[in-house]
Amino acid sequence: MPDSITLPAFAARLIALKDEDRTATLDLQHPDYAAQAPSWAVQLHAFEGTGGFLTGEYLWPYPSEDQEDYTRRKAMARYHNYVEALVDLYVRFMFTQGVKRSSTNEEYNAWLTDVDGAGTTIDELLKRWSAIALASAGHAGLLIDKTPETPVGPTKADERARVFATVFPATSIVDWRFDRDMLVAVKLREAAPNTDILTEQDSGAMQWLMWDQEGWARFNAEGEVISGDVPNLGLVPLVILRPKPSFLSPILGRALISNINVVRALFNRASEEDEVLRTQAFSLLTVSVPADGNVGDARQQLGNTVGAAKAIVVQGTIDYKTPDQSVPQAIRDNIGYLVQEIYRAAHMRFNRDSQVAETAEAIRLQHTELNEMLQGFAKALAQAEQQIGRAYFAWTQPTPEAAQQAFEAAKVEAVYTTEFFLDALATELQDWAEAIRLNLGETMTRRIKKKAVRRIDPDIKPDELKTIDEEIDKLPVDVMPTAFPMDLGTQQDVVPPGVAA
Numbered sequence: 001m002p003d004s005i006t007l008p009a010f011a012a013r014l015i016a017l018k019d020e021d022r023t024a025t026l027d028l029q030h031p032d033y034a035a036q037a038p039s040w041a042v043q044l045h046a047f048e049g050t051g052g053f054l055t056g057e058y059l060w061p062y063p064s065e066d067q068e069d070y071t072r073r074k075a076m077a078r079y080h081n082y083v084e085a086l087v088d089l090y091v092r093f094m095f096t097q098g099v100k101r102s103s104t105n106e107e108y109n110a111w112l113t114d115v116d117g118a119g120t121t122i123d124e125l126l127k128r129w130s131a132i133a134l135a136s137a138g139h140a141g142l143l144i145d146k147t148p149e150t151p152v153g154p155t156k157a158d159e160r161a162r163v164f165a166t167v168f169p170a171t172s173i174v175d176w177r178f179d180r181d182m183l184v185a186v187k188l189r190e191a192a193p194n195t196d197i198l199t200e201q202d203s204g205a206m207q208w209l210m211w212d213q214e215g216w217a218r219f220n221a222e223g224e225v226i227s228g229d230v231p232n233l234g235l236v237p238l239v240i241l242r243p244k245p246s247f248l249s250p251i252l253g254r255a256l257i258s259n260i261n262v263v264r265a266l267f268n269r270a271s272e273e274d275e276v277l278r279t280q281a282f283s284l285l286t287v288s289v290p291a292d293g294n295v296g297d298a299r300q301q302l303g304n305t306v307g308a309a310k311a312i313v314v315q316g317t318i319d320y321k322t323p324d325q326s327v328p329q330a331i332r333d334n335i336g337y338l339v340q341e342i343y344r345a346a347h348m349r350f351n352r353d354s355q356v357a358e359t360a361e362a363i364r365l366q367h368t369e370l371n372e373m374l375q376g377f378a379k380a381l382a383q384a385e386q387q388i389g390r391a392y393f394a395w396t397q398p399t400p401e402a403a404q405q406a407f408e409a410a411k412v413e414a415v416y417t418t419e420f421f422l423d424a425l426a427t428e429l430q431d432w433a434e435a436i437r438l439n440l441g442e443t444m445t446r447r448i449k450k451k452a453v454r455r456i457d458p459d460i461k462p463d464e465l466k467t468i469d470e471e472i473d474k475l476p477v478d479v480m481p482t483a484f485p486m487d488l489g490t491q492q493d494v495v496p497p498g499v500a501a
Helices: 009-015 019-026 031-048 067-076 082-095 106-111 122-135 260-279 295-302 326-345 351-355 360-396 400-410 423-437 442-456 462-474
Strands: 100-102 140-146 163-169 173-179 182-191 206-212 216-220 225-229 238-241 284-288 317-321 413-415
Touching: 009 019, 009 206, 009 216, 009 225, 031 082, 031 122, 031 173, 031 260, 067 260, 082 122, 082 260, 082 326, 082 360, 106 360, 122 140, 122 163, 122 238, 122 360, 140 182, 140 360, 163 360, 182 238, 238 360, 260 326, 360 400, 360 413, 442 462
Parallel strands: none
Antiparallel strands: 100 413, 140 163, 140 238, 173 182, 182 206, 206 216, 216 225, 284 317
């Protein structure tokens, strides 16, 4: 054990075990993690386009396919990343209209402009964190940590420890304990550092980071302690984001695309379509040889190549046999169905839906689902920012009591939009724009614009709303844009791709 480090009680108990018992204890996993981690990994691969989607390993072999043909198909496999497009759309919904943050603590406000020591703003970090949570297990962690207090060298004598944030995907949150919905212990899997450019990089090298309310300890893969401390935070500084929470667990969420096999099936259909088109969709030149004819002579006359500019004379009747084109069409239909199901799982309407008659009530319910999902996502982010603030002040204050007082005094607040540009709102705005084009007079035009302002942002404070109304009254009608409040024909964030306008 390294000298001059203080370890929490759980770490001391772990160190006291025999080497084999210690590594076995570190390898323990929460039952939910053990059951679902393989699926979570595939979901992350689907989002990134990596893993078996890159190598072709996620293709299902045909029942009678030999290894050579399977290897060839894997090398040719193509992946269409609908998961990334849908996740990015959700993240854009959250942050396009901006987040209204406020705090009376200037140091905390300054920290939000660089939350990881690398110049990453809180918005940039939250976008990455949100995408990982949506794409994989439906949850992801954000560890609020602190750099060591000890200066590195003489030139950094005045260096101060700083708080920083690190994202942990669900696949790295291996075990956890809760007490009354409060996280009281967690075990994280980290990539082991390898900074020597002269040695081979081991992408699988890992280490363990364990936390409880007393402190933390870090162990290597062999179970040897690396470092630890008891910072007296009174909490575990891992914030869990769950855009769509599970009803059965305080940590698990529900992924945007909950059944990854739908994505794998789509990946396989694309490969099957290619295979059919390459091997079965081309017309086949056939030569009819009489029963008493010589097949070998016909083959010799035909040769190995046949082209439009080559004349051939053979025994029997020669013609082209056109294959049945219903098979590739059936595969394409199934591809369209799977894409549609992926969109529906994400509460989005796929553009193929417009070809099918749907009642107004069915469409309204679809948009209600999407709006409720987005509102829940916004609420989860706002709550997560509160927890980030608590963890920040826990690191910057000497005691948990002082941290709580500092947090309350800072009045940390993050307000996310709760109104999203869905079909009903876009249609309403378009109708108002058309009404303005009818030139109904200054009074009616200004009234429509004021109503639109309230519809777009219902949370405007009264004083600010009064100012906006006064500005609208002062603005001459003849210079007002006719498509107020936005040009619905060019604004890309009004109606998302796949949502019928």
